[in-house]
Amino acid sequence: MQTKASPEQRTTALKQTLEEKKLLPEGTLEQLVHAYEEDNHWRNGSKVVARAWTDPSFRRRLLRDGTAACAELGFEGIQGEYIVALECLPKIHHAVVCTQCSCTPWPVMGLPPNWYKSSEYRARVVRNSRQVLRELGLDLECDVNIQVWDTTAETRYIVLPLQPIETLDWDEEALIKIVSREAMFGIAQVNP
Amino acid sequence: MDGIHDLGGMEGFGEIPVENNEPVFHSEWEGQAFALNLVAIGVMQQYNPDEYRHALERMRPTDYLNASYYERVLTGVASLLIEKGVISESELTSRVTGRYPLSKPNAIAEDEPKVTQDSAKFCIGERVRVRNIHTPGHTRMPAYVRGRRGTIIHVAPYFSFPDNAAHGNAFRKEPTYHVIFSHAELWNDDKANNDTVVVDLWESYLEEVL
Numbered sequence: 419m420q421t422k423a424s425p426e427q428r429t430t431a432l433k434q435t436l437e438e439k440k441l442l443p444e445g446t447l448e449q450l451v452h453a454y455e456e457d458n459h460w461r462n463g464s465k466v467v468a469r470a471w472t473d474p475s476f477r478r479r480l481l482r483d484g485t486a487a488c489a490e491l492g493f494e495g496i497q498g499e500y501i502v503a504l505e506c507l508p509k510i511h512h513a514v515v516c517t518q519c520s521c522t523p524w525p526v527m528g529l530p531p532n533w534y535k536s537s538e539y540r541a542r543v544v545r546n547s548r549q550v551l552r553e554l555g556l557d558l559e560c561d562v563n564i565q566v567w568d569t570t571a572e573t574r575y576i577v578l579p580l581q582p583i584e585t586l587d588w589d590e591e592a593l594i595k596i597v598s599r600e601a602m603f604g605i606a607q608v609n610p
Numbered sequence: 611m612d613g614i615h616d617l618g619g620m621e622g623f624g625e626i627p628v629e630n631n632e633p634v635f636h637s638e639w640e641g642q643a644f645a646l647n648l649v650a651i652g653v654m655q656q657y658n659p660d661e662y663r664h665a666l667e668r669m670r671p672t673d674y675l676n677a678s679y680y681e682r683v684l685t686g687v688a689s690l691l692i693e694k695g696v697i698s699e700s701e702l703t704s705r706v707t708g709r710y711p712l713s714k715p716n717a718i719a720e721d722e723p724k725v726t727q728d729s730a731k732f733c734i735g736e737r738v739r740v741r742n743i744h745t746p747g748h749t750r751m752p753a754y755v756r757g758r759r760g761t762i763i764h765v766a767p768y769f770s771f772p773d774n775a776a777h778g779n780a781f782r783k784e785p786t787y788h789v790i791f792s793h794a795e796l797w798n799d800d801k802a803n804n805d806t807v808v809v810d811l812w813e814s815y816l817e818e819v820l
Contacts (some may be wrong), residue, residue, distance in 0.1 A: 423708035429639040431705035432646060432688050434699050441654060442646075450645035455634045500767055515753050516617030519663060520679065529644070533628045535679045541620040544754065544807050545797055557729050564805040568618065570750050571786040571810035572769040594678060600628075 454529055458601040462493045463576055467602065468593035470503070471581045480507055486559040489527050490584045497574060498525035500563065504567060504604070505578045511562050512577050513551065513604030515543045516569040523574030528604060534603060544568060577604040585610050611717060611746055612753055616670035618730050619754040619797065622629045639682040647687045660695045660776035664748035667715035677711070689713035718747040718777060732787055737819040738790075740811065748776035751815040756796050759819055764788035764810065771812055784813045 423431075436442040455574075466488055470477040480487035484501035486496060503525045504512035516522070520535045533539055541548045547564045551557075558564065567575050579601040585593060601605035617623075629650055635641040650656050657665075665686035669677070677685065689712045691697045703710050742757045750772050769781040775781065789811050793803040 422711040423706035423710055425637045425643070425678070425684060426637070427706045427708075428681075428688070428702070428710055429643050429684055431702045431710070432684065432691075432697075433642060434705065436646070436691075439694070439697070442649065446649055446653070447642050450648050451635065451641035454644065455641070459634075465801065498806040500769075502764075502766075515618075517754075518615050519666065524628070525718045526702050529634055531629070531632045532679065533626050536627055538615055538623040538626045541617040541623045543616045543797075546619075548803075550626065554628065557663070565790075566807045567788075568752065568807060569818070570752055570811045571766070571812060573766050573786065573788065573810050575814060 428528070453570065454524075458495070458524045458528050460526070460602065461594070462488075462491070462527040462528070462601045463523075463527070463599070464594045464597035466493065466503075466526055466576065467578060467597045468590045470578055471585075471593055472590045477578075480578070485563060486524075488576075491534060495523040495525045498523050499574075500572055501526065501574050503576050503578045504565075506580045508580065509560055509562055510576075511551075511564050512567060512602060513543060513547060513605065514567045514575045514577060516571060517541075518546055518570060521569040522573060523576055526576055527599070531599065533605075546604075551605060554600075556606055577602050579604075579608045582608055582610050611667060611749070612667075612744065613667045614674045615667045616753050618752045629698065635680075639684075642686065643680045643684040647683050650687050650691060654696070656696055657690045658775055660748060660770070660772040661690060661773070662686050664716070664776040665713045669711070670714060673711045681711075687709050692713060716747065716777070731818075732762050732765070732785075732813070732816060733763060734762055737802075738762060738789060738816045739789075739819050740815055741817050743815075745773055747771050747773065749815075751811060752809065754796060755791060755809050755811070758790040758791055760789040760809070762787045763790050766810065769812070771814060773812075773814070783789065786810055786812050787816065791818070797813065 423546050439452055471482050478502045484503040488501050506512055514550045517540045520530050544566050596608055596610055601608045632677045666682045667686055691698050740755045766786040769786055771782045771784050788808050790806050790808045793805050
């Protein structure tokens with residue numbers, strides 16, 4: 419079989435074809451790329467988690483209606499139509515996967531990273547979660563139950579990680595900085 | 611369809627590649643491919659997200675596994691715009707050196723009736739079984755739960771039934787349910803494992819456990 423043309427060349431071919439047909443107004447792609455590089459960013463999720471850790475009333479609202487609570491902070495839109503926050507407890511850990519593709523709540527988690535979209539993660543984590551998490555650096559005690567959430571329909575999940583005890587007196591701004599994207603997918607814990 | 615995309619539980623895959631401080635897009639074309647799909651769905655309104663998902667699933671399995679994520683996105687957009695008659699294949703191939711991978715044709719005709727059922731019949735705590743059905747077109751019932759028993763833990767809102775929407779069938783909303791499965795129910799290779807998997811499933815995928 420013939421070698422594939424490079425993805426750059428194939429993308430340019432499609433873009434030029436649409437431009438010639440006047441189907442792609444100038445600047446449209448740039449605006450969208452900007453929106454997903456800057457606005458729909460996983461740091462929004464860090465803000466949600468840090469707020470939940472510092473404001474018990476917000477935490478309750480987040481666990482009762484994740485969509486509305488995220489919208490309170492201005493995080494809503496495409497792929498955020500029904501957000502559910504998964505609360506980690508000392509003996510229950512949550513991890514999220516999309517075995518069939520790549521779904522995530524874009525307004526709070528942004529577009530997903532490559533490991534989340536990889537065949538390896540999608541194939542393995544629903545079957546060998548403990549081993550997969552250990553390989554990724556999260557070695558949970560054997561009495562911690564792992565729940566893996568497969569994003570197969572329209573619910574979009576964000577993990578609310580356990581707050582490290584040593585950060586209980588930290589303010590929201592300091593907490594935002596330590597909440598990683600990986601912790602909100604459930605493949606890591608938050609480390610101060 | 612039991613396609614290459616339906617990876618849950620498949621064996622033989624190795625280490626998971628994690629990149630520190632990964633950028634949203636690794637190069638300009640990735641962002642463009644992503645944005646072209648949003649334009650085709652939202653601005654041009656040539657297809658819906660379910661048709662898009664199915665276009666990726668219709669890729670040749672070897673192309674699918676060999677393509678990066680945004681290459682798949684690109685293949686989906688290009689294939690659908692050709693299928694919808696917006697552009698022609700030669701307009702793309704004449705501009706590149708080498709092969710321009712496209713998705714294979716839909717396996718089922720548009721408007722072919724789907725197996726669906728009515729009413730929100732399940733409630734939290736109820737035991738259900740995933741129906742033993744094989745859909746030739748798009749479905750979001752992963753194969754690894756087919757025929758397996760689980761328990762409803764959450765009733766989510768009604769959402770458009772993708773098996774219909776991906777094939778131009780009547781728009782139809784159904785409840786979706788979070789169903790929890792024990793490890794032993796899904797896999798029999800590690801009986802001591804008491805971890806669980808929760809799968810989000812449309813009502814038409816489920817049946818009562820009698």
